[in-house]
Amino acid sequence: MQKNINCDVAVIGGGIIGAAVAYYVSKSGLDVAVIEQGALAGGTSSRADGNILAIDKDPGFDSQMSMKSQTLVSQLTKELDYEFEYRARGSILVCENEQEMIAARKWVKQQNEAGLPFQMLDRKDIKEESPFLADDLLGGLECPTDSCVNPYLFTYSLLDGAQKYGAKMFTHTKVKNIKKDFSGSFTIDTNNGVIKAKKVVNAAGVWAPILSHMVGVTNIPIKPRKGHIIVAARDEPIGLRKVMEFGYLISKFGGERAVDAETEKNGVALVFEPTESQNFLLGSSREFVGFDTKVNMEIIRCIARRVLRFYPKIGDFNMLRAYTGLRPWTPDHLPIVSSVDEVPGFYIAAGHEGDGISLAAVTGKLMSELIFEKEETIIPTEPLRYNRFTKNNHSESKEFVELNI
Numbered sequence: 001m002q003k004n005i006n007c008d009v010a011v012i013g014g015g016i017i018g019a020a021v022a023y024y025v026s027k028s029g030l031d032v033a034v035i036e037q038g039a040l041a042g043g044t045s046s047r048a049d050g051n052i053l054a055i056d057k058d059p060g061f062d063s064q065m066s067m068k069s070q071t072l073v074s075q076l077t078k079e080l081d082y083e084f085e086y087r088a089r090g091s092i093l094v095c096e097n098e099q100e101m102i103a104a105r106k107w108v109k110q111q112n113e114a115g116l117p118f119q120m121l122d123r124k125d126i127k128e129e130s131p132f133l134a135d136d137l138l139g140g141l142e143c144p145t146d147s148c149v150n151p152y153l154f155t156y157s158l159l160d161g162a163q164k165y166g167a168k169m170f171t172h173t174k175v176k177n178i179k180k181d182f183s184g185s186f187t188i189d190t191n192n193g194v195i196k197a198k199k200v201v202n203a204a205g206v207w208a209p210i211l212s213h214m215v216g217v218t219n220i221p222i223k224p225r226k227g228h229i230i231v232a233a234r235d236e237p238i239g240l241r242k243v244m245e246f247g248y249l250i251s252k253f254g255g256e257r258a259v260d261a262e263t264e265k266n267g268v269a270l271v272f273e274p275t276e277s278q279n280f281l282l283g284s285s286r287e288f289v290g291f292d293t294k295v296n297m298e299i300i301r302c303i304a305r306r307v308l309r310f311y312p313k314i315g316d317f318n319m320l321r322a323y324t325g326l327r328p329w330t331p332d333h334l335p336i337v338s339s340v341d342e343v344p345g346f347y348i349a350a351g352h353e354g355d356g357i358s359l360a361a362v363t364g365k366l367m368s369e370l371i372f373e374k375e376e377t378i379i380p381t382e383p384l385r386y387n388r389f390t391k392n393n394h395s396e397s398k399e400f401v402e403l404n405i
């Protein structure tokens with residue numbers, strides 16, 4: 001690296017969130033440097049599915065924010081030069097018992113009241129969706145605006161766009177310390193030299209608390225929530241769009257499900273995603289096991305059993321590989337996209353748990369508005385403030401009360 005790099009905004013983290021922030025901020029005319037300790041998209045963003053979903057978002061602010069992001073992603077397909085396998089076919093949740101159908105009706109009603117175009121599906125609809133789905137499924141629900149991307153390519157595409165607006169990439173460059181000097185600028189020490197920036201955005205995913213700690217911000221409760229995915233080969237034309245079991249919502253928000261103890265313990269719920277090349281991403285699990293990213297074969301078997309519960313006609317499928325990733329979890333399942341009062345010029349864009357691909361575009365746009373101190377922002381800023389966890393009115397974990405399961 002050259003000595004004494006200077007920039008307006010240093011974005012720490014070259015994952016999907018750092019990429020979206022870099023794109024929108026450099027597009028707004030500022031001089032941006034992206035600092036990534038490994039390869040671009042080398043963190044959680046290359047270990048995900050590629051869903052841009054509203055179907056699994058809490059009705060209200062969460063789902064509205066997702067809809068804004070869906071609109072931005074559709075615009076990005078026209079703005080960015082690199083294609084990222086965008087497919088807007090909608091997505092569905094399937095129900096395996098009457099209790100889930102009741103909860104699904106409630107979910108659809110709440111989403112409709114929030115202005116989202118969700119609709120119920122009956123048994124006939126499920127049969128038409130895919131002949132491979134189990135005959136005993138009662139129905140489900142659909143969000144027609146949901147879409148899918150290749151998360152790697154989406155990250156690269158945004159970074160390519162940022163570079164065209166002048167952003168510089170510093171990969172294999174680990175931030176070791178951040179100091180704010182008397183002039184208000186930041187000095188960022190890395191294993192590769194020093195970068196000076198007027199503003200810093202912490203987009204370091206599960207590592208964001210470590211980076212915030214460097215400037216004295218110690219109240220960022222992001223924890224890694226591990227997930228497993230199986231990549232299966234295209235042996236049969238199983239389906240063209242995203243299918244999840246309704247229990248996925250319950251696993252995500254922390255409710256109790258009517259499943260065997262192993263499935264419950266590992267937070268396994270069916271997620272089926274066809275890739276552009278028609279391989280299938282089969283998932284997933286949810287566990288808190290620190291930063292351990294080893295594949296656990298017990299969980300792989302558990303996912304495979306869940307796949308066969310919903311797709312019994314697949315029989316054996318060929319597994320190409322399996323991988324894990326660490327979702328940056330927050331206690332209320334919303335990300336932190338915020339300036340930091342105690343350290344003017346320091347911003348956080350992290351904690352997107354299982355929604356970082358979905359929410360990257362809206363996060364990047366909002367961050368550029370925060371940096372420019374715009375009064376009107378694409379979404380309200382208060383629910384995403386960094387200090388909401390230290391306020392007295394915060395409940396540690398949002399219950400899955402809305403659905404009463």
Ligand SMILES: Cc1cc2nc3c(=O)[nH]c(=O)nc-3n(C[C@H](O)[C@H](O)[C@H](O)COP(=O)(O)OP(=O)(O)OC[C@H]3O[C@@H](n4cnc5c(N)ncnc54)[C@H](O)[C@@H]3O)c2cc1C
Binds near residue numbers: 047205
């Ligand atoms: C199994 C699984 C399935 C998922 N499916 C979906 C999905 O379908 N849809 C969806 O919306 N989301 C999904 N997600 C969630 C999504 O992947 C994450 O929310 C998203 O990738 C987080 O992006 P990020 O940029 O915040 O973090 P990351 O991609 O981890 O990027 C952070 C970067 O910061 C870098 N960094 C850390 N410390 C330093 C340092 N000191 N110096 C320099 N660089 C540093 C890291 O190397 C890393 O590259 C899934 C996640 C998992 C695990």
